[in-house]
Amino acid sequence: MDKLELRCKECPRRAKAEYNDDTVRASLARLEDTIIFALFERVKFPLNPPTYDLLGDLVRETEALQFKARRYDNPEENPFFPENLPPFAAPEYPFPEFLQGAGASININKEIWELYFNELLPKFVKCGDDGNYAQTAFADLTLLQAISKRIHYGKFFAEIRFRRIHTIIEPYIRAKNRRELMRMATIDRIENMVVRRVEAKVMVFGREVSQEHDFKGRVSILYEKWLIPLTKKVEVEYLLKRLD
Numbered sequence: 001m002d003k004l005e006l007r008c009k010e011c012p013r014r015a016k017a018e019y020n021d022d023t024v025r026a027s028l029a030r031l032e033d034t035i036i037f038a039l040f041e042r043v044k045f046p047l048n049p050p051t052y053d054l055l056g057d058l059v060r061e062t063e064a065l066q067f068k069a070r071r072y073d074n075p076e077e078n079p080f081f082p083e084n085l086p087p088f089a090a091p092e093y094p095f096p097e098f099l100q101g102a103g104a105s106i107n108i109n110k111e112i113w114e115l116y117f118n119e120l121l122p123k124f125v126k127c128g129d130d131g132n133y134a135q136t137a138f139a140d141l142t143l144l145q146a147i148s149k150r151i152h153y154g155k156f157f158a159e160i161r162f163r164r165i166h167t168i169i170e171p172y173i174r175a176k177n178r179r180e181l182m183r184m185a186t187i188d189r190i191e192n193m194v195v196r197r198v199e200a201k202v203m204v205f206g207r208e209v210s211q212e213h214d215f216k217g218r219v220s221i222l223y224e225k226w227l228i229p230l231t232k233k234v235e236v237e238y239l240l241k242r243l244d
């Protein structure tokens with residue numbers, strides 16, 4: 001196939017708008033749509049056990065390809081298999097260096113991987129084998145990447161809070177006071193609003209699926225029990241490393 005040459009007259013390099021509570025919350029709200037749609041896509045297939053003989057390799061190889069194209073230069077993206085990645089094949093882009101300190105490279109994807117296979121899939125997917133292993137694997141990968149991105153936005157909330165109130169936060173970081181840092185990362189009103197909004201989206205996007213075995217209830221538990229707490233965990237871990 002011929003090499004594609006796509007150029008517009010003028011392609012200004014536009015740095016993303018500065019990160020603040022509103023812009024990051026808006027990113028989380030958009031990711032909710034992605035996560036809910038990806039869940040609907042995944043639950044179309046049964047468990048399909050043979051998928052999991054190939055999923056590790058498939059994710060590793062897909063990530064290697066995406067790494068070459070510089071997906072992970074964007075500080076909002078974190079690979080599941082960061083080891084042995086290949087050389088780049090795309091030009092570099094000057095992403096703003098918003099995250100600071102050792103926490104910038106926090107990656108809890110191993111924990112997300114375990115959670116996904118041990119907790120999430122068994123709650124959402126029916127037993128069975130319909131032979132659609134590749135489709136199932138890519139549905140898993142899309143969902144895993146969206147969930148990982150959501151959770152690692154915790155780093156951005158942490159940096160925003162640090163910049164806003166660092167004189168208050170610093171003593172807790174120096175004292176390694178996880179409990180106080182967690183308290184500062186928690187806004188119950190926002191968490192409740194997120195969970196209610198997720199429930200509403202499930203009802204709008206997938207009226208039929210959402211009636212099955214309380215799908216809506218399971219998605220809100222996913223948010224309440226896993227996605228929000230892990231986002232806050234990333235926030236606290238980031239802050240603990242912010243002065244390193």
Ligand SMILES: O=C(O)C(=O)C[C@]1(C(=O)O)C=C[C@@H](O)C=C1
Nearest residue numbers: 157185186187190191194228231
């Ligand atoms: O919106 C924020 O300020 C966040 O830190 C994100 C988030 C979430 O995971 O949705 C996490 C902690 C807060 O309690 C509220 C919401």
